[in-house]
Amino acid sequence: MVDGQGRAIDYIRISVTDRCNLRCVYCMPEDGTEPVSHEEILRYQEIERLAGIFAKLGVRKIKITGGEPLVRKGIENLVKNLKKISGIEQVTITTNGILLGEKLKVLKEAGLDGINLSLDTLNPEIYRQITRREGLEKTLDGIKNTLEDGQIPLKINCVPMGVPGQNVEELAKLSQRYPVHVRYIEMMPIGLGKNYQSVKEDQILEKLEAVYGKAKGYEGKLGNGPGHYYEFPGFAGKIGFISAISHKFCEECNRVRLTSQGFLKTCLQYETGVDLRKLLREGAEDSSLEQVIQKGILCKPKCHHFLQDGDEKTEHRIMSQIGG
Numbered sequence: 001m002v003d004g005q006g007r008a009i010d011y012i013r014i015s016v017t018d019r020c021n022l023r024c025v026y027c028m029p030e031d032g033t034e035p036v037s038h039e040e041i042l043r044y045q046e047i048e049r050l051a052g053i054f055a056k057l058g059v060r061k062i063k064i065t066g067g068e069p070l071v072r073k074g075i076e077n078l079v080k081n082l083k084k085i086s087g088i089e090q091v092t093i094t095t096n097g098i099l100l101g102e103k104l105k106v107l108k109e110a111g112l113d114g115i116n117l118s119l120d121t122l123n124p125e126i127y128r129q130i131t132r133r134e135g136l137e138k139t140l141d142g143i144k145n146t147l148e149d150g151q152i153p154l155k156i157n158c159v160p161m162g163v164p165g166q167n168v169e170e171l172a173k174l175s176q177r178y179p180v181h182v183r184y185i186e187m188m189p190i191g192l193g194k195n196y197q198s199v200k201e202d203q204i205l206e207k208l209e210a211v212y213g214k215a216k217g218y219e220g221k222l223g224n225g226p227g228h229y230y231e232f233p234g235f236a237g238k239i240g241f242i243s244a245i246s247h248k249f250c251e252e253c254n255r256v257r258l259t260s261q262g263f264l265k266t267c268l269q270y271e272t273g274v275d276l277r278k279l280l281r282e283g284a285e286d287s288s289l290e291q292v293i294q295k296g297i298l299c300k301p302k303c304h305h306f307l308q309d310g311d312e313k314t315e316h317r318i319m320s321q322i323g324g
């Protein structure tokens, strides 16, 4: 379907949990979030029903997110069932990778189409500082298994923080050696991200070119989102940037979000949206859910205003509650 600005909406990010086995400093507080009871989280059946309605309205691609989606039991069954929905062409997941080694086989059997793996550094000490947990080795094993298996396309996402020792250039070596796209995501001032400065794309590109040589802009399209890509000499994969601040991409925004509690969010920055869980649990028919979703999407904000403060509709959830 098309929103009020004429943008076609064909992509949804569905969060399946607020819980996580890491505590990335820009995403989640040290002591976690207020525990949300199981009852408040959408059941898989509810997610599948809503996904069917979104598919009817033109959504073609689903990204499963969290919190950490792989900590939710039976996630592979959700993948399998989402894949069966008529109209859905792609089901992918975003994960911190800690449980990927364990889950790879069942996710592959379920038909998962892609994995975005979030990894901000290869430096064990800085990894510990950023995530406040252990996990680098397991994550690297998950990457290794996925690459060796070679069946599910993998992208690595890194949020540069400007921390000494993060050494974001080193991550690009993965793209040099393997057919993996490493992407740098600008820190967004949402939730705890407000406490950090975003490192701009141009700065990262300069660092990368100093190590790997002159990059060439890649004209083709990769993936479903707002990333743009560069080719470096001799690299097996491409280097991407998702720069919501320095290269605003709202005009091409194709997505909506469903939180784990069933709230339809139409823009990352604003907390406006529709409480679909309430309607679902009050026994709403598909046709009325369809109507409210359509109405919600029609009101999708034109663009974010991350750099301006004080809008009363600004999102108060933290990123682990939204799903990124």
Ligand code: SAM
Pocket: 020, 026, 027, 065, 066, 067, 068, 069, 094, 095, 096, 116, 117, 118, 157, 159, 185, 186, 187, 188, 189, 190, 192, 193, 194, 319, 320, 323, 324
């Ligand atoms: N736990 C999974 C993971 O880390 O991939 C899925 C959820 S996490 C919220 C999704 C993505 O959001 C991660 O790549 C994370 O780095 C990113 N993220 C979290 N807070 C952010 C912020 N303030 N600005 C930019 N990206 C952020």
Ligand code: SF4
Pocket: 020, 021, 022, 023, 024, 027, 028, 066, 067, 068, 096, 118, 319, 320
């Ligand atoms: Fe967990 Fe992902 Fe947030 Fe890190 S970014 S705390 S892994 S939800």
